[in-house]
Amino acid sequence: MTERPWLDDTERLAWVRFAAVLELLPRALDAQLERDEQLTHYDYYCLAMLSEAPARTLRMTVLASMTNATLPRLSRVMNRLEDAGYVRREPCASDRRATNVVLTETGWDKVVRAAPGHVRTVRKLAIDTLTAEQVEQLSTISARMLTVLDPDQKVMASVLRPPSGPPIAPSTINSRAPS
């Protein structure tokens, strides 16, 4: 197995640019949400996932998978969001080890209010800088990387959800406007 050790000029340029995006984009997303809504991007993402889930409820483990985070991290984030009144923990009847997290009405309102500004930011910093063709390319490229980063395809579970009925959430990752 001959393995190319270094990056050629093309690869090097691509990586330097991409590494810069990796550094700057998450910070920019956090900055907007913390400034305007006192939420981290991760907080928002959790609330958005809950807002789209059946009964606005998800198990801790499932939510952790969907958001690509560890359980300890999610646990502390939920502590904060629970203190803020955005979510509520409920013991799971069928499995007493498990905990269900439910989005409260206050939490729903929060997501509804935060979504437009966040989507504007996502558009400004990412989507709208690209042509339609480049958006497709980014989608494909990300999917390729996820085959290694996320071998179990846990992320896709949240996308390939059956097109179930309401509630339709006004999250970033929802394509349909709340009417």
Add this chain to the structure above:
Amino acid sequence: MTERPWLDDTERLAWVRFAAVLELLPRALDAQLERDEQLTHYDYYCLAMLSEAPARTLRMTVLASMTNATLPRLSRVMNRLEDAGYVRREPCASDRRATNVVLTETGWDKVVRAAPGHVRTVRKLAIDTLTAEQVEQLSTISARMLTVLDPDQKVMASVLRPPSGPPIAPSTINSRAPS
């Protein structure tokens, strides 16, 4: 100005995938470097930049720009790297406000030792999951996003450096193997 508020299905899918990469890839890069070399990815990136700089020396402000970080962050990182013996701070003669950071011999050796494993990881998680064409696309897409994320194009300064002579560094972002 009519502004599209939400993301359509294509955009939504692209964003969910890309957001997952944004979450997972930096963590994976950190994990490898911390496990094998007791360095964060940001530590490594700083050392790599220094290893390629003339006289292996850079001013704090310049290094902060090149690494897309704030000065406070860089300051603390340099404290750590200085304690570890990888860099040395020197007052700048021409501007007494400024501080030059110099890569020590120990630091150089560290980068040389860490580079192969890191490059392997970058290849495994990113570059080698893509076709040559997709690498080009990622490069272009990242450049587009950087027009907004980094309007002053500070990052490019580190790439468009004149093809000066040695020292050639074994950093991730260098295409030529150290011979």
Add this chain to the structure above:
DNA sequence: ACATGATTGTTGTATCTACAACTATCGGCT
């Protein structure tokens, strides 16, 4: 020369995350 605003870098403080250790529950097996 001097005053003033800008630039360079460090540090106090609060927050967030990771890793590991721990508790509680589940599920299969004998």
Add this chain to the structure above:
DNA sequence: AGCCGATAGTTGTAGATACAACAATCATGT
């Protein structure tokens, strides 16, 4: 029934980053 490895979630502890406040120096204009 009882044991035991695996799973769900929380928390102790340490480390890293952001923001703001600060000290020191520069550079410009009068």
